[in-house]
Amino acid sequence: MKPKHHVFVCMNRRPEGHPRGSCQASGSQGTFEAFNTELEKRGMYEQVFVTGTFCMGPCDRGPVAVVYPEGVWYGNVKPEDVSEIFDKHFVDGGEPVERLRIM
């Protein structure tokens, strides 16, 4: 079954001190875990898929999370932002969290 929302969380890691940084350096491990924790807490396994990825490009805006099929790009997503994404975006008739959008 296809999910209603498929969230891709960048987990890319670069060596410490790399000029481009990386989403892991910005804390994406915690963000990824927060998505999974929230998914489990709400039992939304059929509606929401969460997938970790390698680099998606906007490394200076990390941690980056992209939601399809709507094509919403979120940046600087901290673990404490994740419940708001579920509350506002992933509910029936929900809308993206504009303050976190980068595209």
Added chain:
Amino acid sequence: MKPKHHVFVCMNRRPEGHPRGSCQASGSQGTFEAFNTELEKRGMYEQVFVTGTFCMGPCDRGPVAVVYPEGVWYGNVKPEDVSEIFDKHFVDGGEPVERLRIM
């Protein structure tokens, strides 16, 4: 700028002999490289994004590639299948390659 097609290629690796196998064990490294080679050959950097991912679920159908926003799931995608995906799916007015679809 948002891409017209965003291809997510599973690159997940599991230890050799793991009962679920993995897309890397099915050859996804070559599939991922084929997507990037084709992208470069056709200069479609603005239309198509290619991102490697961790596990997306259907490990027994690997290598798995998912294309958004259309939500097309391809399975058993070999490097030699990739140019057909560009030719038929990623052209203007293109349609998914049905023989490779798993969802």
